[in-house]
Amino acid sequence: MTELVTSGHEAPSGWRVAVLGGGAWGTALALAMLRAGHFVRLYARDPETVAAIDRGENPRYLPGIALQPGIVATTDIAAALDGADCVLAVAPAQALRAMLAAARHHVPSGIPLVLCAKGIERDTGALLSAIVEEALPNNPVAALSGPSFATDVARGLPTAVVVAARDADLAADLAARFSAENLRCYSSDDLVGVEIGGALKNVFAIAAGAVTGAKLGASAQAAMVTRGFVELRRIGAAFGARPETLMGLSGLGDLLLTCSSAQSRNFAYGLALGQGKPLAGLPLAEGVPTAAIAARLAAERGIDAPIITAVAAILDGTVTIGQAVTALMTRPLKTETDI
């Protein structure tokens, strides 16, 4: 592996970056890595996606966006990982464990694995970093997160994210290597804080979409996002996240983005829910499994998380949106600063 660099974002020479996942975010990050001067191999399990990327497009996941040449796409995970200096793991959160099982014997020892998904494993409650540490004990884990729609990044629009690792030098090195003219990467050593913010904001994005879809009004929207952030901070604190991380790009920043834009698939999912439209066939909404497990974790740990609990109950059909709103509005009164 090349030596660590921590200054600016001009120094790094090209790394061999393996991107695992050929969806919207994997493809966008592959482009971002090319622009940052790296050699990119992208693994997708679907041969049609690989063929499309070879043609310079990914119409299923990034329709209408022309891909600059240079991404080497393959269905062979071993070939994608051969000689890699770094791995970006970009499958959905619930698929991470399966993807790592396929990858683990081919990941060079010691290279960083950067989590790019946002979620908590539904069946186990595991943070994604814990899944990586179990599957790849000889590889340092990092996470890239923050307000960043794949289409924006793919188009090269200015975007800021945070790259976190427990080792601050590794985080700074990765941030320097990944940054380019229109991708500004901050670094953090609060890996868990970055993971928690990214996972939970999706649950509130579903709630925000539902508030809009059910025409509950802009005031309700602002109240929900603000009180949702209180729940995010409570759960974050229980996991050891630092408050300033939750206030940053991967927490508040991404919460604001996805709670305010129908470009967010989680918001769009909530919008359909609030409008009573069919949900089957909608694009990936990571907040759905994360709501269920976050509600369970909050209950087990005695953390007050009424909005997350309401979203989970609405999604599993236990309560209607109307019933959830009434329950939220008639809870015992309290001081606002009672975090």
Ligand SMILES: NC(=O)C1=CN([C@@H]2O[C@H](COP(=O)(O)OP(=O)(O)OC[C@H]3O[C@@H](n4cnc5c(N)ncnc54)[C@H](OP(=O)(O)O)[C@@H]3O)[C@@H](O)[C@H]2O)C=CC1
């Ligand atoms: N899209 C965005 O704007 C952003 C997304 N993210 C996060 O990135 C993660 C991925 O999202 P995104 O790329 O958008 O999702 P998409 O639905 O666009 O794509 C998912 C990709 O993962 C692949 N995949 C699913 N399961 C497996 C598996 N077991 N092994 C290998 N590949 C698998 C799919 O393959 P196949 O086509 O064969 O099913 C597909 O290529 C999510 O956690 C999301 O929250 C983060 C920031 C921005």
Ligand SMILES: O=C(CO)COP(=O)(O)O
């Ligand atoms: O995480 C994202 C932007 O930061 C993407 O959000 P959605 O998955 O809701 O589209």
